[in-house]
Amino acid sequence: MYDLGTRKHALALLAQGRSLNSVSKQTGVSRAAIRSWRVRLEPLPRMAPTDPGPPADEAAYAYLLGLYLGDGCLSPHPRGGHYLRIACADAWPGLLRECREAITAVRPGVGVYDEQKQGCTMITSFSRHWPRLFPQHGTGRKHERRIALAPWQQEIVDAYPWEFVRGLIHSDGCRITNWTTRLVGGERKRYEYPRYFFTNLSADITRLCTDTLDRLGVEWKAHGWNISVARSASVALMDAHIGPKY
Known part of the structure; x- marks a missing residue:
């Protein structure tokens, strides 16, 4: 019993x-x-849950939106509602924690749980109202269809641009250390320098990233699908607001 x-x-x-x-x-x-x-x-009548309205925490939403555009999806439940799933690499426990916290901040009271996959964890939450917060949801892969922010989403991104870029970098980006050699006093020495990368097959999502970087004064270059930030002043800005995954 x-x-x-x-x-x-x-x-x-x-x-x-x-x-x-x-x-x-x-x-x-x-x-x-x-x-x-x-x-x-089940025979009892069920009241439809009330739409909770806009994100409870707009800064957390800007970060979560970046994660969603990079490695997130909405999956319908057979009885209605949707699962929000964000794929997070197990190598970055700090990312898993921040993703869970962002979902809870955006929708206080929703359940958040882990679905373990090979090499990654799907941070998952169910709600009948996730599509309202992520109108980019649709059939097919993101890079095969148009992705554009709704006006209210753009207002949030404009208010919290660093949180948005941070979500994008934490999903489809990284901070690495490059190296090269140069002659110093006739002796060849190794020289290391950090840089950021963002890689996404969607031209629309990439444009959202670069447009936001432009507004933040971050210089970037495109190398195929890769967006690179390598100039020292811009890397310093990124380090101040984003930093490496952990």
Whole structure:
């Protein structure tokens, strides 16, 4: 027998769109028991959840938007609503934590959980209203269709440009150290310098990145699909506001 609190917790997880299997693993309750609780409730009328409106935290949303455009997607649930999934490499535990925190800040009260994949973790959250916050959602891959910000999204990006660029770099970018050699007093010495890269196959998403860098005074160059920031003053700006993934 399970107490009422356990039942309510399990059913609340189901209401977020979680599968029977994942709820069972988290709560320790058998799938058969959870299924029976759900069946008992299904004949009851259900009120559609109220649209919570704009992002609760616009700075967190600008960062989350950058993550979504780089490595995110919305997946429909058969019974309605959508999963927001952001792929984060397991090599960067700090990125996983910041992604979870951003989702919670944007939509306080939503469930956030991990789906482990090979080499990465899908930070996942269910809501019936994610498409409202990410109108770029659509069929097909992002680089195969037009991607444009809604006016209200552009206003947020204009207000928090560094958070937006930081999300883009944390998803599809990196900070690396290049090296070369040069003659100093007749002796060849190794010279190292940092640079940032952003790589995305979508010309629209790349343009969103470079337009924002232009407004921030960051100099960049395009090398095929790669956007490179290598000038020392611009790298210093990026370091002050973004820094390497961790």
